[in-house]
Amino acid sequence: MKNLDITLSFLFSIMDGILFISILSKFRNYKKNYKLIDTIVIVIVSIVASLLTQFEITPYIKIIVIAILLLSLTTLLYDLKSYQLILIIVMYYFILIISELLVTLLASRILDKSVENLQLKYTYFFLAIISKFLYILISTLINRKFLNTKIILPKILNYIIISILFLSTVSMLLIFYASLDLSSKSIIFILFIICLLTLFISLGSLTMYFNANDFYINLQKETNKRIYNKSYEKFIANAELRNDTLSKIWHDMGNHVKVLEEMNKMENDTHIEYINSIKDKLKSIPNTINTGNKLIDIVLNDKYAEGIMQGIDFDIKAIAPPKVSIDDMDLSSILFNTIDNAIEACLNCNEKNRYIYIELYPDENFLCYKIKNSYNPAKDNSTKKIYFNKKQYISSGYGLSIIKDIVDKYDGYIDIKKDDKEYSVTIILHLNNHSVQETTT
Secondary structure, eight states: OHHHHHHHHHHHHHHHHHHHHHHHTTTSOTTSOOHHHHHHHHHHHHHHHHHHHHTTOOHHHHHHHHHHHHHHHHHHHSOOOHHHHHHHHHHHHHHHHHHHHHHHHHHHHHHTOOTTGGGSHHHHHHHHHHHHHHHHHHHHHHHHHTOSSOOOOOHHHHHHHHHHHHHHHHHHHHHHHHHTTOOOHHHHHHHHHHHHHHHHHHHHHHHHHHHHHHHHHHHHHHHHHHHHHHHHHHHHHHHHHHHHHHHHHHHHHHHHHHHHHHHHTSSSSTHHHHHHHHHHHHHTSOOOOOOSOHHHHHHHHHHHHHHHHTTOEEEEEEOOOSSOSSOHHHHHHHHHHHHHHHHHHHHTSOGGGOEEEEEEEEETTEEEEEEEEEOOTTOOTTTOOOOOSGGGGSOTTHHHHHHHHHHHHTTOEEEEEEOSSEEEEEEEEESOOHHHHHHHO
8 A cells, every 4th residue: 555655645746746837837938848847847846745745744844845946946947037936836835735724624524523633644645636626626717817928017016916825825824733733613614714715815816916917918018009009100101201202312313314314425434423423322212112002111111221221131022902901000010010020130140140031912811921030049138139119118028919919800820930040920811801890990
């Protein structure tokens, strides 16, 4: 039977490790693949926890040792802030302890046995199985209802929820040790009610915490959208002025060509210097991009000019219908965000390897858009160059979040790929999305 005890103890430890990783996964960087690291953490923690159980180490010492181990592993293997690590560990123990205590107190009430008598080996394993199912239920509820977005709340709010959960966890432990010396069913039932109320209060605090996080995220998104909307309005307002200026330049060049034709009739070489000056002037005129869609032309021409000024090699192949069912604000946001991100990525690459390749074309009822650019993931934050356009006012990562929201709005498709040299984004949007058309008209 000893082998069975060891096996069960190890399985319980694995389940606890999985619970910890499921909580941690909501705080870490979602762009990285942590499968191997997660497995290593689960195995190490499971082995240590099961060994401590087999050596019958006092529970509170076991909790401290495992907490230190978890803090050490997560600090070394994950890129998380200190208060996030503390919150993860406190939340983990809160779910673990309160589920076990609820099951124990309820079983004591139903079976008419003291809590101390329930600590017998086989009864303990039976109750442990039930408590595991309970904390799976609690963690699933938290994951589905609250932990569905990345946590970006200010530090002070994280410390507040840490304090609430920590106090709740300590209270639960005190209740548990107090119940060991009690035999009165009525008092044990009161402790069970107190434990249940503590659970509801703590879950209520978590609900407020994660709802505040969702509100904060939505507020950031709305702020970013307003910034991009202003940028869009500025581009539209200046479009006619830019086109008028360009028309004047070309008209001026037409007059120069006529003069050149007259000078060519002369039998001298004075026109050579004049021709060279015209060539120099031609170099200052940006290539005009004509896709067939006025809005797309405005954005691509401006971004092309900005990219050339940064020494980036632009290659654009684009054609679009004059009118599309996609809202102008949404379409411009996609183009602004992706191209600005590409320019910033290029600035962090070698000057000889800065390029942006853009494809945009209609395919039956879809608008296909792909942008590829040079990419240098090794560039650390201390030396990273920032593209100081409108992005200087926007929190990092929200441009991509805006794009994903727009793609979801049109039931579209987005695919992001990257390696050590290149970053690419592919977006496909419905051109005939009737539901969207009805909301925008």
